[in-house]
Every structure is written in C-alpha cells, then in structure tokens.
Amino acid sequence: MAQDFLIVGGGVVGMAVAYGLAQAGQKVTVLDERDDALRASRGNAGLTWVQGKGLGMPRYAELSLDAVTAWPAFADELQSLTGIDVQHEQRGGIDICFDADEAAARQAEYRALQQASPRIARGFHWRYLDRDALLPYLPGLGDNIHGGTWSPHDGHCNPLYLLRALYAASLERGVIVHPASPASRVARDGGGFVATTPRGDFRAERLILAAGLGASALAPMLGLSGAVRPVRGQVVVTERLPRIAQLPTPQIRQTASGGYLIGDTQEDAGFDKGTTLTMIQALAAKATRIFPRLAQARLVRAWGALRVMTPDGNPLYESSEACPGAYNINCHSGITLAAFHAGDLSRAILDDRLARDYPQFSGERFDVPA
Amino acid sequence: MAERRHTDIAVIGAGPAGMAAALTLSEAGLRPVVFDMNATPGGQIYRQLAAPQVDATLMGQEYIAGRSLVDAFVTADIDYRPLSRVWWLDRDGEGYVLGVLQQGHSQQWHADRLILASGAMERGWPFPGWQLPGVMYAGAAQILLKQAALLPSAAPILAGSGPLLYLLAWQYLQAGRPPALVLDMAPASRYRTLMRHPVRAWHGRSYLLKGMRLIADLRRAGVAIRQGVSGLRASGSDALERIHYRHAGTWRSLPGTLLLTHFGVVPEPQLMRSLQLRQHWQHEQQCFVPDRDATLSAGTNLWIAGDGGGIGGARNAEREGHLAGFAAIASLGRQPTKRRSATTRRLLAARRRDLAARPLLDALFRVPEGWLAEQPPETLVCRCEAVTRGELDEAIAQGGSGPNQLKAFTRCGMGPCQGRQCGESVTRLLASRTRRSPDDIGYYHIRPPVHSITLGELAADDFDNTNN
Amino acid sequence: MFRRSERARQPGRCVAIRLDGEVVNVPDTLSVAAAVLHVHGWRGYRRHLDGTPRAPLCLMGVCQECLITIDGLPNRQGCLEPVREGMVIERQGDDPHG
Numbered sequence: 001m002a003q004d005f006l007i008v009g010g011g012v013v014g015m016a017v018a019y020g021l022a023q024a025g026q027k028v029t030v031l032d033e034r035d036d037a038l039r040a041s042r043g044n045a046g047l048t049w050v051q052g053k054g055l056g057m058p059r060y061a062e063l064s065l066d067a068v069t070a071w072p073a074f075a076d077e078l079q080s081l082t083g084i085d086v087q088h089e090q091r092g093g094i095d096i097c098f099d100a101d102e103a104a105a106r107q108a109e110y111r112a113l114q115q116a117s118p119r120i121a122r123g124f125h126w127r128y129l130d131r132d133a134l135l136p137y138l139p140g141l142g143d144n145i146h147g148g149t150w151s152p153h154d155g156h157c158n159p160l161y162l163l164r165a166l167y168a169a170s171l172e173r174g175v176i177v178h179p180a181s182p183a184s185r186v187a188r189d190g191g192g193f194v195a196t197t198p199r200g201d202f203r204a205e206r207l208i209l210a211a212g213l214g215a216s217a218l219a220p221m222l223g224l225s226g227a228v229r230p231v232r233g234q235v236v237v238t239e240r241l242p243r244i245a246q247l248p249t250p251q252i253r254q255t256a257s258g259g260y261l262i263g264d265t266q267e268d269a270g271f272d273k274g275t276t277l278t279m280i281q282a283l284a285a286k287a288t289r290i291f292p293r294l295a296q297a298r299l300v301r302a303w304g305a306l307r308v309m310t311p312d313g314n315p316l317y318e319s320s321e322a323c324p325g326a327y328n329i330n331c332h333s334g335i336t337l338a339a340f341h342a343g344d345l346s347r348a349i350l351d352d353r354l355a356r357d358y359p360q361f362s363g364e365r366f367d368v369p370a
Numbered sequence: 371m372a373e374r375r376h377t378d379i380a381v382i383g384a385g386p387a388g389m390a391a392a393l394t395l396s397e398a399g400l401r402p403v404v405f406d407m408n409a410t411p412g413g414q415i416y417r418q419l420a421a422p423q424v425d426a427t428l429m430g431q432e433y434i435a436g437r438s439l440v441d442a443f444v445t446a447d448i449d450y451r452p453l454s455r456v457w458w459l460d461r462d463g464e465g466y467v468l469g470v471l472q473q474g475h476s477q478q479w480h481a482d483r484l485i486l487a488s489g490a491m492e493r494g495w496p497f498p499g500w501q502l503p504g505v506m507y508a509g510a511a512q513i514l515l516k517q518a519a520l521l522p523s524a525a526p527i528l529a530g531s532g533p534l535l536y537l538l539a540w541q542y543l544q545a546g547r548p549p550a551l552v553l554d555m556a557p558a559s560r561y562r563t564l565m566r567h568p569v570r571a572w573h574g575r576s577y578l579l580k581g582m583r584l585i586a587d588l589r590r591a592g593v594a595i596r597q598g599v600s601g602l603r604a605s606g607s608d609a610l611e612r613i614h615y616r617h618a619g620t621w622r623s624l625p626g627t628l629l630l631t632h633f634g635v636v637p638e639p640q641l642m643r644s645l646q647l648r649q650h651w652q653h654e655q656q657c658f659v660p661d662r663d664a665t666l667s668a669g670t671n672l673w674i675a676g677d678g679g680g681i682g683g684a685r686n687a688e689r690e691g692h693l694a695g696f697a698a699i700a701s702l703g704r705q706p707t708k709r710r711s712a713t714t715r716r717l718l719a720a721r722r723r724d725l726a727a728r729p730l731l732d733a734l735f736r737v738p739e740g741w742l743a744e745q746p747p748e749t750l751v752c753r754c755e756a757v758t759r760g761e762l763d764e765a766i767a768q769g770g771s772g773p774n775q776l777k778a779f780t781r782c783g784m785g786p787c788q789g790r791q792c793g794e795s796v797t798r799l800l801a802s803r804t805r806r807s808p809d810d811i812g813y814y815h816i817r818p819p820v821h822s823i824t825l826g827e828l829a830a831d832d833f834d835n836t837n838n
Numbered sequence: 839m840f841r842r843s844e845r846a847r848q849p850g851r852c853v854a855i856r857l858d859g860e861v862v863n864v865p866d867t868l869s870v871a872a873a874v875l876h877v878h879g880w881r882g883y884r885r886h887l888d889g890t891p892r893a894p895l896c897l898m899g900v901c902q903e904c905l906i907t908i909d910g911l912p913n914r915q916g917c918l919e920p921v922r923e924g925m926v927i928e929r930q931g932d933d934p935h936g
Contacts, residue, residue: 010769035772035812042778082768164779167769179771238825239786239913240887257781258887275818277458277469277478284828295826298913300786301817407899409869409920414898418867425847455899455918491900503880503893510897513917517872518865519846523839523879545843608891609881638900753895754902756888786902786913791895821899822915 003027003176006195006204008183008218011041012159012334013341014210015166020346022173029202030170030177031195037182038213038230038273041334043305045235045263046159047250048088048336050124051095051151055109058117059360060314064333065123067340068153074339075157082168086161087256093154094129094137094249096290097146103128106149126151137247142292148249156248158256159335166338178202183211186221188323193222206325208349212308213271215316215330223322225363228330230271230306234279235263236287238297252290260294262287266307273304307332310366317345317361319354327354328363377403377449379698380468380481382456382641385413386436386684387676387691388487389443394695396446398704403479405454405470407821411443412436413489414509415684418516420444428544429515430537432684439688455821459644464670471823476830483671483701485694487687488638490677493657494791495530495633496742496759498603498749504610508538508632521547522628527613529553529602530632532735533581538630540584543591550626551594553615555633556735558598567733573723574730581734600738604629633737637678640788643816645669651808654732655681656739657794658813665697666690673697686724689717742795743802751799752792754785762796766803773797773814786822789814839879840872853923864921871897871904871916874929882931891931906930 005021007014010032018028033039048071054061068090075088097103107128114121129137130147137150171177178199185196186207193207211218216226240258248254250264262283280302288295308330310316315331327349331337337345348357355362379395381388384406395402412419416436426434443450451472458469468479492507499505508528514520521542528535528549539549571578588595601616614623636657642649647668649658659680666673673694676687696714700706706714742751747760757780762770770776773783773796782796783789789796793814800811842865852863857877864873871894874883880893884905894904897917904916907928916927 032771035774036815042774160778160781164765164768164770167779171769177769179769179775236825274460277460277467280458280818281828284825287825288829295829296824296911298786298822298824299819299828301784301788302819303815303817407918421867423847423850423865423867424843424845428843428845453918453920491898492896501886501890501892503883503891506880506894507896510894513897514840514872514875515843517869518850518867518876519843520840520868520872520876521843523841545845547843609893753892756886756890786905787900790900822902822913824911 003029003204005029005206005208006031006193006202007208007210008186008195009210009212009214010177010179011039011210011212012163012166012338013212013329013331014208015163015170016334016338016341017208017210017329017346017349018175019166019170019173020342021350022170022175023342024346024350026350028170028175029204030175031181031183031197031202032177032179033182033214034180038271038306040212040305040308040332041163042160043233043235043273043303044159044335045250045253045261046156046255046335047093047248047253048090048155048157049093049250049333050153051093051126051149053333053336054120054314055113057312057314057360058113058120061113061120061124062117063315063340064336065120065153066344067337068155070339070343071155074342078165078169081172082165084161084165084168086157086165088155088157090153090155092137092150092152092247093156094134094148094150094247096148096249096251099146103146110149124151124153138249139244139246140291140293142289144289154248156253157335162335162338182214183218186218193326206327208327208329210329212330213306215328219328222326223320224318224326224328225316225366227311227363227366228308228316230269231309232267232269232273232304232306233263234265234267234275234283234302234304235261236280236283236302237261237300238294239300241297252287259300260287260291260297271306273306275302275304312365315361316363317354317358318363319352374467374478374480376480377482379403379483379485380405380466380479381485381487383413383487383489383676383678384408384411384443384450384452385487385489385676385687386415386439387489387678387687387694388413388485389439390688390691391485391487391675391695392448392450393442393446394692395698396448398699400699401447401449403449403451403481405451405456405468407453407455409452411450411452412440414513416440417513423517423519424515429541436684456641457819457821457823459641459820461645466672471821471827474827476823476827483698484673485698486641486672486674486678487676487691488641488678490635490681491638491790493633493636493737494795495631495737496745496749496751496795498746499605499610500631501750501753502604502606502610503608504606504627505604505629505631508534508630509635511630512538512541515541515545521545524627525550526628526630527551527553527626528630528632529555529599529615531556531737532632532634533577533731535632536581536584536588539588539593543588543593548588548591548593551596551624552588553599553602554595554597555599555602555738557738567730570727570730570733574727577727577731634735635677635681636794637680638790639793639813640790640816640820642668642674642678643813644818644820645672649813652680654729656737658808666694667697671701682725682728686721689721689724693717693721739798740802742799751795752782752785754787754791755781757782759799762799763803766800771804773800773812776800777814783814788816788820840875842876853921855921855925855927857927858929866921868921869897869917870906870908870914870919870921870925870927873921874906874916874927878929882929884930885932
C-alpha cells in the first residue's frame with residue numbers, strides 16, 4: 001500500500017507528528033529504533049514549560065506559549081481517544097533561584113525577551129517571588145533558597161504516558177509502526193523516498209526525519225541540517241510519597257504517582273547516557289536543600305538521558321530544498337511542543353509550508369559563510 | 371576533590387563464593403575488602419552458621435558442612451564489612467568505583483580488581499494471589515529456620531519446582547512440623563527427559579539418590595505429595611485463606627494460611643547489569659547468565675564466582691570462589707606456585723564433574739516456560755507498582771515492543787525492587803507474545819541504586835575520609 | 839506466625855524491642871522482619887500503595903515487601919536490619935506509605 005509519509009523516529013516528536021498527520025487522514029509509517037536506543041523521550045522530566053524558552057529567539061517563546069495553550073485540549077483529546085490519562089496539570093510553575101545573582105540574571109533575561117516581542121510582552125506572565133512568598137506554592141521549601149520566578153503558563157505531565165498515548169492514538173488512527181527498524185540510509189526514490197533498515201526498505205511519497213541525535217548522520221543525506229549534539233542530563237527519582245499540593249519546578253517536581261523527580265543538570269558527555277556518582281550526589285544535595293524533608297526519602301532510580309541540542313538550543317524545522325518532500329523536525333523540548341507538533345506543525349508539513357511559516361527554524365541559520 | 375578509599379581487590383558477597391575468594395587472596399598475602407549485606411557471613415546457604423541455631427539432624431549435613439569455611443573466613447586477615455550494601459557500581463579506568471552504604475553512612479571505594487559473588491535470588495514467578503500475606507518463598511521460610519529455629523505455627527503447603535522444595539519439607543518434617551501438602555509443579559515430562567539422558571542421570575546420581583531419599587522420608591511420614599500440578603492460585607481478603615491447584619486436569623481447593631513457594635533460583639542480576647555485562651539466556655537454567663571465560667573473568671579485572679554466574683550450588687560456588695581468587699592473583703603478575711597450580715587443576719576437575727550433573731537437576735526441576743502467558747489477566751507481574759499481566763498485554767498491543775518501552779508505558783519494574791521480581795517475567799511474556807527469543811527481547815536497563823539509599827544518606831557521603 | 843522450635847540448638851540471647859508500642863523479647867539473631875513474623879505473623883504487616891495488604895516475601899533483601907518503620911525512619915528493609923536492644927519498630931499496616 002502506498003504511504004503518504006514515512007517518519008524516521010518513534011520518539012515523542014515523531015509520534016506527535018505521526019498522530020497529527022494521521023488525524024488529517026494521511027497514511028503514515030513510523031520506523032523506530034531498538035528498545036535500547038538513546039531515547040530522550042524516555043529520559044526527560046515531563047515539563048510543559050514556557051519560562052526560559054526562546055531567550056534570543058522570541059519566535060520560539062511564542063511557539064511554546066501557543067503549545068501550552070493548546071495542551072489542555074490536546075491531553076483531553078488523547079484521553080478520549082485512548083483512555084490514557086497523561087496526567088497533565090497546568091497550575092503554574094516555578095524556576096528556583098538559589099542565590100541573588102541567579103535571581104537578578106533571570107529577571108534581566110525575561111525582561112529582554114519581552115522587549116524583543118510584543119506578543120511575549122503581552123502574553124507571557126511571570127513574577128519574581130522571594131523564598132517566603134514561594135512557601136504557599138512549595139510547602140516545606142528550605143531556608144537556603146533565594147526565591148524563584150513564577151509563571152502561570154507552566155505545568156507538567158507524565159512524559160512516558162504521553163509517549164504511550166501517542167502510540168495508542170496513532171495506531172488507532174491507522175499509523176503503522178515498525179519497532180527495531182533503525183534507518184541507516186534515507187534517499188530519494190523515484191517520485192518519493194526510501195529508508196533502508198535491517199528489516200528491509202520502506203517507501204513513501206514524503207519523508208520526515210524525527211530522528212533526534214540520529215539526524216546528524218541521516219539529515220545530510222537529504223540536504224537537511226545535521227547540526228545536533230548530545231547534552232546529557234541526569235535525573236533521580238524518589239520512592240512514592242504522599243501527594244502534596246505544590247507547583248512543579250525544573251529542579252524538582254512531584255509526579256502524579258508521588259515520586260519526586262530531581263534533575264536539571266547539563267553536561268557534555270558525548271553519547272554516554274550513564275550516570276555519575278558525583279552528579280547523583282549533587283542532585284541529592286540539591287533536593288534536600290530545596291525540600292529538607294526529602295532527606296528520609298529513598299532514591300528509587302537514577303538515569304541519564306541525552307538532550308537533542310541544536311547550536312542555539314532552539315528547534316529545527318525545515319524542508320529540504322534539494323529533495324522536496326523531505327523534512328527535518330528536531331528539538332529538545334518535545335514534551336512542551338507535542339501539542340504544537342501534533343497540531344499546527346503537522347498541518348504545515350501537510351501543506352508544505354514549513355519554509356514559509358517557520359523560516360526562523362531552518363537549519364540554514366547554522367551555515368557559517370565561508 | 372572527593373577523597374576515596376582504595377583497595378587492591380574487593381569482593382562483593384560473603385556467601386561460599388565470596389568467602390572462598392577472600393580466603394584464597396588472604397592466603398596469598400593480600401587483604402581483600404569484602405562487602406556483604408548481611409550481619410553474619412555465609413550468604414543464604416550458610417546463613418547464621420557462625421553461630422548456628424539449628425543442628426545437622428534438623429538441617430541436613432550440607433548446611434553444617436559449611437562450618438569450616440565460615441570459621442576459616444572469620445579468623446583470616448580479611449577486611450570484612452558486614453551490613454554493607456553496594457548500591458552503586460561502575461567502571462573507573464581499569465578498575466571499579468563502588469558506592470557502599472554501611473549502616474547509614476555512604477562511602478566511595480575504588481577497587482583495582484573486583485570479584486562479584488553476589489549469589490542468586492528466588493525466581494519471581496507470578497500466579498494469582500501471590501502478593502497475599504501468607505504467601506512466602508520457601509527460601510524465606512528456610513532463612514527463619516536458620517536465623518532462630520522458627521517454624522510455622524500451622525502446617526504449611528509447599529508448592530513449586532526445585533530441590534529446595536523437598537529439602538525444606540524434609541527439614542520441617544525433622545523439626546516436627548511436616549507440611550500439610552507438597553505440590554510439585556515441574557512439568558510431568560521430566561522423567562521422560564531423564565530416560566532419554568542416561569549419562570546425565572549417571573553424573574547426577576548423588577542428587578537423584580538424595581532427592582529420592584527425601585521424598586521417601588516424606589511419604590513414609592504420611593506427607594501428601596502431588597506431582598504434575600499445573601495450576602496454582604492463592605485467595606483470601608487480608609491474607610491467604612485458600613489455595614487452589616490443578617492436578618490431573620481438575621482444579622482442587624483447600625483452606626490454608628501459609629503457602630511457601632519455590633520456582634528455582636536465578637543469578638542476582640543487578641550488579642552485573644549495572645556494569646552492562648553481556649548476558650545470554652541459558653535454556654537449561656531458564657534464565658539469563660553473564661558471559662564468563664574459562665578463568666571466570668567477565669571483563670577487565672573482573673571475575674564472577676558462584677551462583678551469580680549461573681546456578682551451580684554451594685560446593686561449586688566455593689570452588690569458583692577459590693578459582694576467581696587464583697585468577698585475580700595471577701592478574702597481579704605473580705607466578706603460580708606449584709601448590710596453587712595443583713589446587714587449580716583439582717578445583718577445575720571437581721567443578722567439571724559437578725557441573726556435569728547440573729543439567730539433570732535443571733531437567734528435573736524445570737519451570738513451565740509458557741506459564742505467565744496463560745495466567746488470568748489480573749495476575750500481578752510487578753508487585754511494587756501493581757501492574758498486571760493484562761495491563762502488560764494491553765501495552766504490548768499499543769506498541770510496547772521491548773522491556774524498556776513496556777516499563778515506560780506501564781511503570782512495570784519502576785518500583786523499589788528495581789525489577790528484580792518482574793524482569794524475567796516481562797522478558798518471558800514479550801518472548802511468548804512476539805515469538806522472539808529471550809536474547810532478542812533483552813532485559814530492563816538496570817539503573818542505580820542497586821540497593822536502597824535515602825537522599826540524606828547520599829547527600830551526606832563522607833567524602834573526606836581517606837583510607838582507614 | 840512462626841514459633842521457635844523446641845529443637846533450637848541453644849536458648850540464645852534475646853533483645854528487647856518496642857514493636858508497635860509494646861516491648862517484646864526476641865532472639866538477637868533475627869532480622870526486624872523475622873522478629874515481626876515471630877511476634878505477630880504476616881497479617882497486618884504492611885499496606886502497599888495500591889491499598890492491598892503485603893508481608894515479607896523473600897527475606898533476603900530482594901523483594902522490598904518487608905518495608906517497615908525503624909527508629910522513626912519509614913520504609914526500611916526489615917529483612918536487612920538485625921534487631922537491636924531498644925529498637926523501636928512500627929508496622930506500616932494502615933499507612934500506605936510506600
């Protein structure tokens with residue numbers, strides 16, 4: 001059967017686009033990697049977040065704002081289609097500042113962003129709250145915290161259930177997923193495209209790379225940008241503890257199942273997605289500094305995952321000029337942007353207007369003139 | 371910069387393999403550090419043997435036979451650290467870094483060489499109601515016997531497949547508390563296997579005779595034994611009240627308050643998996659075992675001794691401990707002494723003989739491979755996160771194609787036991803649903819911590835202690 | 839419940855622990871989990887986060903079913919902690935703590 005789209009990558013980015021295209025009536029095949037692949041989708045913290053996005057690229061901040069606005073309806077839609085509750089909550093979020101310098105720098109960044117975009121100036125709400133003012137939002141907050149920036153747009157979800165719901169919804173809408181079929185080569189093939197995998201060749205009229213770090217090898221084959229590199233994050237999670245009404249932060253959040261997820265580290269460690277004793281200890285120290293009560297909580301799991309990072313940290317959305325019909329979709333905030341990827345972005349791909357509507361996100365911005 | 375404690379060689383585990391390895395190293399003039407979770411040496415098999423609470427007439431000679439090893443271990447010059455949990459293990463150059471939690475204090479150790487002797491654990495084997503209080507592993511009941519001569523106050527029912535089942539029944543009989551019933555769940559085909567492999571049967575004749583003697587003693591005392599039992603369920607509200615089993619094609623049911631189960635033992639996987647050591651599915655033992663070479667090496671400066679490398683029993687574990695010790699000594703560039711070479715040859719020959727008998731035991735005590743796929747959907751697979759067989763199948767249908775995707779989709783294996791009790795079940799279920807081999811399916815990624823540690827214990831790591 | 843056999847090799851030393859508010863003497867070779875099985879049996883040992891009652895399964899540090907509060911610290915693995923004189927132990931029978 002002739003497929004309209006072949007998507008390389010069964011992570012949260014690829015599956016959101018697969019779902020969006022299938023919703024629009026397209027025939028979609030997804031090629032996924034093996035179970036032990038790098039998989040940023042299974043390692044991230046699950047924030048649906050606007051704070052800190054698009055510093056230096058206001059258009060990205062706008063997309064993030066659009067995405068979190070679309071999230072509640074998106075979560076409802078997934079639940080009604082699949083029965084899976086992705087545990088999305090949008091009651092605001094706080095980005096903690098440990099000291100005065102961090103607090104000053106953060107506020108300056110947000111003000112600069114608002115000056116650069118009238119839409120963000122109007123639409124992005126935030127306030128700086130000192131430690132005592134944060135207490136109602138973060139009960140039990142330690143003394144040794146300066147404060148934090150609060151924003152009503154921020155929230156969180158269960159990123160693993162989101163991935164599962166996208167799979168279930170996509171399968172429900174007729175998407176064909178081939179697990180353990182990593183593409184080693186992508187190319188034009190007649191009027192369409194072909195991807196070569198250990199389980200044979202797959203063909204479709206159009207091809208979308210949602211390959212995360214795999215793009216660095218695959219994207220150049222189709223005249224697309226492979227400018228992504230891994231930035232490791234390490235995360236630890238505690239045993240399940242009684243739920244407390246509190247807001248999520250990038251540093252720590254209590255998940256719907258009760259465990260506290262602690263992360264927000266950045267390292268250049270190549271393709272090593274392991275954990276280090278030093279970093280895990282630093283995370284434990286940070287967690288008990290934020291919530292001293294957690295000293296008694298048991299650590300249940302620690303893991304490392306590789307963020308998919310472009311040179312400027314902003315998403316990469318592009319269509320190939322050399323190979324019309326080939327697209328490259330890559331970003332490190334696939335959870336926040338999932339609602340956008342399944343919605344507006346999928347429609348822009350379908351109508352082939354990525355270059356027109358999202359020119360800022362093309363990989364051309366990384367081309368250094370000779 | 372954090373200071374670390376350093377040792378030339380560390381041994382993890384103080385069961386027969388770990389004790390033997392440490393003794394061998396100590397006799398060669400080395401002073402290994404031995405980390406063990408328990409309060410006293412001996413591992414599971416020789417538990418409490420340093421101060422026995424029960425005697426040979428009750429436990430059988432094999433338990434008491436470990437006494438000389440335990441005595442030698444406690445008197446040797448070894449840096450033995452009981453109640454120490456290795457919760458973190460990673461490579462560090464050519465050596466290893468260990469995070470050790472010793473009674474609330476976390477320490478970092480660097481070991482140039484490492485012998486893993488972390489033993490085996492009971493195979494997690496889901497059946498309906500296995501989470502009810504009143505259902506325990508036979509191994510746990512035996513631990514109570516060894517710790518303080520504790521016996522069930524009412525006659526228990528024993529069910530499963532494995533030599534321990536009959537041994538415990540016999541020990542309870544000797545102690546005057548015979549079980550009400552023994553349900554042997556090994557597939558009925560096992561005696562045909564025996565007839566087809568007379569050579570195996572010859573190699574394993576001592577095991578066969580011993581097993582026959584235990585069964586004869588039990589029968590003579592009037593203990594009911596049902597063989598070929600093919601279904602098992604436990605039911606009750608707040609604790610076990612009834613046991614249901616299928617025998618000769620018919621479900622039967624009887625009241626009971628204590629069900630002791632045993633479905634064999636498998637290598638404790640967490641430390642080996644933390645190091646991402648290669649494993650392969652061992653069809654005869656029906657579990658994953660690590661790849662080791664002839665010197666028991668599983669990597670640079672790393673040896674695996676005892677049941678952790680594949681189930682071979684206590685005597686074999688002791689021999690492997692000595693062999694791993696010799697291999698580690700050789701890796702230090704020491705010329706083998708005449709005596710050491712002769713001992714090595716003798717140990718290798720004994721090990722070959724003993725392991726030749728193993729396939730017989732494996733064949734006699736197989737567990738039914740397709741079991742889980744046939745259990746009712748409400749059967750808990752992951753006890754920690756309360757994930758059922760039905761939920762796993764639903765997630766498989768939604769694209770959960772591998773153990774880690776399934777873990778992400780359902781939380782199966784995300785609880786505090788770290789997947790120890792459900793990991794093999796998940797591999798098995800995926801293998802049976804997707805008609806692939808366990809090797810092709812693989813296993814969970816094992817994440818630290820390998821053992822429980824609180825954030826407070828971790829944050830307060832005593833960085834500044836130097837070698838002591 | 840698990841009772842001490844009359845065939846126990848020696849009377850053995852005992853320690854006094856406080857179990858759910860009550861002082862009891864138990865053999866000093868027992869783990870906390872074993873002591874609870876000795877004194878109270880498996881009923882009422884622990885309530886799991888899914889609301890179901892649970893009790894120790896393996897007693898060898900693997901299954902995490904023996905979680906119990908020891909000296910005020912919740913969710914300790916009772917099978918890995920030997921009893922000590924004066925130890926305060928509370929079962930988590932009503933509280934789905936973890």
